Amino acid sequence: MRRTGIFTFLTAILVACAAPAFAAAGLHAGMSLDPDDFLIGLHFSKPMQDQLTLVPSVEAGFGDVTMIAGNLDLHYALKTGGKLAPYLGGGVTLNWFDFESESETDFGGSFLGGLSLNEKWYFETKIGLGDVPDWKFYVGLNKP
Numbered sequence: 291m292r293r294t295g296i297f298t299f300l301t302a303i304l305v306a307c308a309a310p311a312f313a314a315a316g317l318h319a320g321m322s323l324d325p326d327d328f329l330i331g332l333h334f335s336k337p338m339q340d341q342l343t344l345v346p347s348v349e350a351g352f353g354d355v356t357m358i359a360g361n362l363d364l365h366y367a368l369k370t371g372g373k374l375a376p377y378l379g380g381g382v383t384l385n386w387f388d389f390e391s392e393s394e395t396d397f398g399g400s401f402l403g404g405l406s407l408n409e410k411w412y413f414e415t416k417i418g419l420g421d422v423p424d425w426k427f428y429v430g431l432n433k434p
Contacts, residue, residue: 322423346360358386377404412432
């Protein structure tokens with residue numbers, strides 16, 4: 291349990307230090323498969339170029355195991371004529387899993403796709419690569 295507290299504290303400090311460098315913040319919640327967890331997280335957005343956005347995030351998962359994850363994603367917005375804005379991307383993730391008898395830290399990646407409904411709301415799904423959750427689905431809220 292002591293490791294969980296230290297890891298959570300260090301993650302919170304990292305997020306607090308990085309927050310001023312990013313333009314927008316938001317919350318997301320959803321679920322993952324393998325492990326089957328409920329997820330809640332905090333993300334930041336930093337436009338890099340016209341259609342590229344850097345999106346670092348932290349999240350915690352509760353269910354089969356306790357999970358804390360740090361993600362660094364890159365989104366590529368697809369040009370459309372409507373209000374819905376689809377995007378594709380990928381990223382890297384560092385996950386800490388706490389099982390009942392032990393814990394482990396794993397590094398992996400993901401492919402992702404999402405749909406921004408407007409400036410505030412979006413849906414996103416990720417397919418995990420490596421020793422990370424196989425699939426994640428989020429509903430997110432961006433600070434306008």
